[in-house]
Amino acid sequence: MLGNALIGLREGLEASLVVAILVAFLVKTDRRSELPRVWIGVGIAVLVSIGVTLGLTLAQQALTFEAQETLGGTLSIVAVGFVTWMIFWMRSHGRTLSKEIEGKLDSAISMGPLAVVVVAALAVGREGLETAVFFFAAAQAAGETTGPLIGFLIGIAIAIALAYLIYRGALRINLGKFFTVTGFLLVFVAAGILAYGVHDLQEAGILPGLTTLAFDVSAAVPPDSWYGTLLKGVFNFSPQTTVLEAVVWVLYVAVVLTLFLRPARRPATSRNAPTAA
Amino acid sequence: MSRRIPAAVLTAGAAAAVLAGCTSTAPADNAGGGGPITVNATDTACEVSSTTAPAGKISFDITNAGSKVTEFYLYGEGDRIMGEVENIGAGLSRNLIVEVPDGGTYTTACKPGMVGDGVRAPFTVTGSAARQVDQNTKLAEATAGYKRYVDSQVGALVPKTQEFVDAVKAKNVEQAKALFPVSRTYWERIEPVAESFGDIDPKIDGREDDERDPGVGFTGYHRLEKDLWVTGLQPDSPAIADRLQADIADLANRTKTVELTPVQLANGAKELLDEVATGKITGEEDRYSHTDLYDFKANVEGSQAAISALRPVIDERNKALGATLDARFADVEKLLENYRQGDGFVLYTSLNEDDKKKMTAAVDALAEPVSQVAGAVTA
Numbered sequence: 001m002l003g004n005a006l007i008g009l010r011e012g013l014e015a016s017l018v019v020a021i022l023v024a025f026l027v028k029t030d031r032r033s034e035l036p037r038v039w040i041g042v043g044i045a046v047l048v049s050i051g052v053t054l055g056l057t058l059a060q061q062a063l064t065f066e067a068q069e070t071l072g073g074t075l076s077i078v079a080v081g082f083v084t085w086m087i088f089w090m091r092s093h094g095r096t097l098s099k100e101i102e103g104k105l106d107s108a109i110s111m112g113p114l115a116v117v118v119v120a121a122l123a124v125g126r127e128g129l130e131t132a133v134f135f136f137a138a139a140q141a142a143g144e145t146t147g148p149l150i151g152f153l154i155g156i157a158i159a160i161a162l163a164y165l166i167y168r169g170a171l172r173i174n175l176g177k178f179f180t181v182t183g184f185l186l187v188f189v190a191a192g193i194l195a196y197g198v199h200d201l202q203e204a205g206i207l208p209g210l211t212t213l214a215f216d217v218s219a220a221v222p223p224d225s226w227y228g229t230l231l232k233g234v235f236n237f238s239p240q241t242t243v244l245e246a247v248v249w250v251l252y253v254a255v256v257l258t259l260f261l262r263p264a265r266r267p268a269t270s271r272n273a274p275t276a277a
Numbered sequence: 278m279s280r281r282i283p284a285a286v287l288t289a290g291a292a293a294a295v296l297a298g299c300t301s302t303a304p305a306d307n308a309g310g311g312g313p314i315t316v317n318a319t320d321t322a323c324e325v326s327s328t329t330a331p332a333g334k335i336s337f338d339i340t341n342a343g344s345k346v347t348e349f350y351l352y353g354e355g356d357r358i359m360g361e362v363e364n365i366g367a368g369l370s371r372n373l374i375v376e377v378p379d380g381g382t383y384t385t386a387c388k389p390g391m392v393g394d395g396v397r398a399p400f401t402v403t404g405s406a407a408r409q410v411d412q413n414t415k416l417a418e419a420t421a422g423y424k425r426y427v428d429s430q431v432g433a434l435v436p437k438t439q440e441f442v443d444a445v446k447a448k449n450v451e452q453a454k455a456l457f458p459v460s461r462t463y464w465e466r467i468e469p470v471a472e473s474f475g476d477i478d479p480k481i482d483g484r485e486d487d488e489r490d491p492g493v494g495f496t497g498y499h500r501l502e503k504d505l506w507v508t509g510l511q512p513d514s515p516a517i518a519d520r521l522q523a524d525i526a527d528l529a530n531r532t533k534t535v536e537l538t539p540v541q542l543a544n545g546a547k548e549l550l551d552e553v554a555t556g557k558i559t560g561e562e563d564r565y566s567h568t569d570l571y572d573f574k575a576n577v578e579g580s581q582a583a584i585s586a587l588r589p590v591i592d593e594r595n596k597a598l599g600a601t602l603d604a605r606f607a608d609v610e611k612l613l614e615n616y617r618q619g620d621g622f623v624l625y626t627s628l629n630e631d632d633k634k635k636m637t638a639a640v641d642a643l644a645e646p647v648s649q650v651a652g653a654v655t656a
Contacts, residue, residue, distance in 0.1 A: 003346040004366035011364075064376055065360035130364065137369045148368045203358050211356055218392040224346050239392070 001151040004138065006229040008155020011131045013233030015045075016163035017189060018083060018123035021182050022116070024170035025090055028178060034116055041120025049128030053136055063129075069204035072126060076197030079122035083190040084256060086119055087183050091260060126193070159233065183260055191252045192236030195245040202242060214246035312336075313372070316387065318365065319343040323387030323396035332380050332405045337362075340370040345389045351375050351400065352384040359383065363391070380405045415590050416539045416654065423542050423586035424535075427467050430579075431529045434463035438525045442518040445501055445510070454505050458563075458571035458621060461498060464525075465575035466582070467532075468552065469545030474531055480524045484562070497521055499565075506565035539587060543651035546583040549576040550644040558636050560625045570622035573636075574613055580647065581606050587654055594653045598646055605643040612639050 019042060026034050056063065063071070138149040170178055202210040218239035221228045231237035238245070313336035317324040320343035339349045344367050351359040351373070360375035377383070380402050388395035437460040444453035464471070464481070472478045479487065481497040489495070496517055504514050511517075537545075556562040557573040584591070584602055592599050612635060616623045628636075 001367070003344070004369070007346060007364050007366055064374070065358070133371075134364050134366070134369075137371050138366065141369050145368045148366050152366065203361070205357065210358070223391040 001147050003224055004148045004151030005155040005158070006224060006226065007134065008152040008157075009159050010155070010229045010233040011127055011134070012156040012159025013162065013230070014127050014236070015124040015131070016159055017166070017234060018086075018186070019120055020163035020167040021170065021186060022086065022119060022123075024167045024178070025182065026116075028171065028175060034113065037113060037116040038120045041117040041122075042124050044117070045121045045123075045125030045128050049125060049132040052129060053132040057136065066204045068129070069200045070206060072130065073197045073200030073204060073206070075122060075126035076193050076200065079119075079126050080190050080194040080197065080252075082115065082119045082122055083186060083193065085115060087186050087190070087256065087260060089115075090179055090183055090186075184257075187253060187256050187260060188235055190256070191249045192234075194252050195241070195249040196236040196238070198245050198248050199238065199242065202244065207244060209242055209244045212243045214241050214243045216240045313338045316340070316349060316385070317342055318347045318349065318387040318389065320345050320389045321396070323349075323385065323398065325385050325398060325400065328385075328398065329401040329403060330377075332377055332402050335375050335377055335402070337373040337375070337385075338370060339365055339373060339387075341365045341367055343367060343389055346391055348388040348391055348395070349373060350384075350386045350388070350395065351377075352386060353377075354381070356384075377402050378405065415593065419539055419586045419588075419590055419654075420537050420542060423537060423583055426582045426586065427470050427532055427535070430463045430467045431532050434460070434467075435525060435529050437463055438522055441501075442522045445505070445518040446515040448510060450505055450510065453501075454566070457498070457502060457505065457566060458568035461568075462571055462575040464498070465552075465572045466579035468576070468579065469541075469548045469583075470532060470535060470537070471528055472548070473535070473537075473541070474528070477524060477528050477531075481521065481528070484564075497524070499562075502563065502565045539590065539654045540651055542583045542587055543647075543654055546580040546587075546650060547644065547647050549580040549583075550640055550647055552576050553640050554637070554644070557625075558633055558640065563625070567624040567626045568622070569625040570613065570616055574622065577606070577609055577613070577643075584647065584650060587650060590654050591650060595649070598649055598653055601646045602643075602650075605639075605646055609639045609643050612636060 019038060023035065023038055026032065026038070135149075135152065138152045142149045170182060173181065198207060201207040216239065221231065221237075221239045223229070223232065223239055228239065241249075314330060315326040316337050316339040317326075318339055318341050325337075335351075337349065337351070339347075339362060341347050346367065347365045348361060348363045349365065349371070350361045353359045359377055360373050362371045362373045365371050383400045383402055384397050385400045386395035386397045437456070441453060441456040441460040444456055468478070468482070471481070479489070479493075479497075482499065483489070483495060483497055484499050485495050485503065487495075498521065500517050501514065501521065504510050504517075553573055553576045557569045557576065560567065560569055562572060563569045584606075588599060591602070613622075616628070616632075
C-alpha cells in the first residue's frame with residue numbers, strides 16, 4: 001500500500017510540479033486566457049500515454065526495453081529544452097517593466113502559445129507511459145487486491161495536492177520574488193530531468209558509462225523511503241548517480257543558473273531566448 | 278488555435294502509435310518453453326520458474342509478492358541491461374519482453390526496495406537468433422573469398438611447376454635452380470590446404486630425413502633440390518620430376534572441391550607462421566638451395582590472405598585485433614624487404630645470428646595475434 005502510494009506520489013510530482021509553476025506564472029501575469037493551453041497539453045499527454053498503453057495491451061505487445069528507455073530519455077531531454085525556455089521566458093517578465101516594453105518582449109519570445117502546450121504535454125508525458133503501464137497493472141490486480149490501485153491513486157492525489165499547495169504558495173508571494181524562487185527551483189528541476197534522461201539513454205545503451213557511479217547514497221536515502229520519493233519526484237534525484245549524469249547536471253546548473261542570475265541587460269537590447277545545451 | 282487542437286492530438290496519437298509499431302515486440306511465446314517465464318519476487322527472494330530459454334523474444338511475468346517496491350532486470354555480459362521493469366509495487370504483476378539474439382549466460386535479478394545488486398541468479402539462453410544468420414553469411418563470404426585465393430594460387434602453381442619440371446628433364450640445371458623457389462612460392466602460400474589432404478604433402482614436400490612408410494621413397498621438391506644443388510641430376514630425376522607434376526595436378530584436382538571452415542582458415546594462418554618458425558628461420562627446409570626466404574615470404578603472404586578473408590568477421594568481433602594484425606604483418610614484410618635481391622631474396626646462409634633473431638622476434642610477435650583469430654571467429 002505505502003510503496004504503491006509512494007510510486008504514485010513520485011510519478012505525480014514529476015508530472016505536476018512544472019505544470020503547477022506554469023499555471024501560477026500564467027495566473028500571476030494576468031494570462032489566464034492561456035490556461036486552456038496548459039490543460040490541452042496535459043490532456044494530449046494523458047490521452048497519448050493511455051492510448052499507447054491500451055493499444056499495446058490489446059495487441060498483446062510491449063515496447064522493447066531500448067525503445068521505452070530511448071523514448072523516455074529523449075522526451076526528458078526535449079522537456080529540459082522547453083523548461084529552460086520557460087525559465088527565461090519567466091525571467092523576462094520578472095522585471096518591473098513598462099507595458100510598452102513588456103509588449104515588445106512578448107513578440108520577442110515567439111512560439112509562446114504553442115510552447116505552453118508543449119511544456120505542459122512534455123512535463124506530463126515524459127513519464128506518462130510508465131505511469132499508464134503501472135496504472136494498468138494496478139487496475140488488473142484490482143480483481144484480486146485493490147490495495148495497489150488505491151495506494152497508487154492516493155499517491156497521485158497527494159502529488160496533485162502538493163502541486164496545488166505550491167501553486168497557492170506561489171500566488172501569495174510578490175511577483176519579483178516569485179520569479180526568482182520559481183526560476184531557481186525550475187533550474188534544479190530541469191537539471192534533474194536532464195540527468196534522468198541521460199540515465200535512461202545509458203540504460204538503453206545509447207550513451208556509455210551506466211555502471212560508472214559518481215556516488216551511491218542508496219543506503220542513506222533509500223529510493224522507497226518517503227524522502228527518497230520526494231527528492232526523486234521533485235528534483236529527479238537518484239541515490240545512485242552515474243558520472244555522466246553528475247557531469248551533465250553540474251554543467252547545466254552552472255550554465256543556466258549563471259545566465260538566470262546575471263543582472264538584467266538594458267531592456268533596449270535584443271534578447272535571445274537561450275536553448276538548452 | 279481551437280481548430281488546431283484536435284489535429285495536434287491526432288498527430289501526437291498517430292506518431293506515438295507509429296513509434297510503438299516500429300519498436301514494439303510481438304508477443305513472445307518462449308518457443309518450446311511453454312508460455313512466459315514466471316518470476317515470483319518477494320522482499321528476499323527471486324523465484325524464476327525456468328532458468329533457461331531459447332534465444333529470441335523472452336517473456337517474463339513478474340509478480341511482486343513482497344511488501345517493498347521491486348524491480349526486475351535481465352543483465353547481459355558486464356551487467357549490460359537487456360531489459361528491466363521498474364516500479365513493480367507490492368501485489369502487482371508486470372510483464373517484461375526482452376529480445377535476446379545470442380545464446381549465452383545472462384543474469385536475472387529482482388531488486389526489492391529498488392537498491393543494490395538485487396537477488397541474482399544465472400539464466401541461460403540457448404541457441405541464437407537472427408544475428409547468427411548474418412554472422413554465418415559473413416563467415417561464408419570469408420571462406421568463399423579464401424577459396425578464390427586458393428584457386429588462383431593453384432592456377433599458377435600448375436604451370437610454374439611444369440616449367441620447373443621441364444627444365445629438370447631438359448637437364449637445364451641453371452634454369453631449374455632459378456625456377457625452383459618461384460614454383461615453390463605458390464605451393465608454400467597454400468600449404469595448409471595441401472596439408473589437409475594428408476597423403477599429398479609428404480610426397481610433394483617431404484624431407485630426406487622424414488619418417489616414411491617402408492617402400493615409400495624420397496620424392497618431390499626437396500629430392501630434386503638435392504639433385505640440383507648437391508649430387509647433380511640422377512638417372513631417375515626426370516621420373517621424380519614427372520611424379521611431382523602428377524602430384525601437383527592431383528592437388529589441383531582435389532582443391533576444386535575442398536570445403537574449408539572459418540576455423541580451418543584461422544588455424545591455417547597460424548600453421549603457416551609455425552612453418553616459418555620451425556622450417557624457415559632454422560634454414561632446415563631448403564637445406565641444399567638455401568632459398569628459405571622465398572618460402573618465408575610465401576608463408577607470410579598465405580597467412581595474410583587467410584586473415585584478410587576473415588577480416589570482416591574479425592572486425593565485428595574484435596575491433597582492436599584487426600589493427601594489431603595489420604601492424605604486425607607490416608613489420609614482418611618490412612623486415613623481409615631488407616633481404617631482397619632482384620626479383621628474389623638473398624641466400625639464407627648470408628644471414629647472421631642477429632638477422633635470425635630479428636626474424637624470430639617479428640614472426641613471434643605476429644603469431645600471437647594470429648593465434649587469437651580462431652577464438653574470435655568462433656566466439
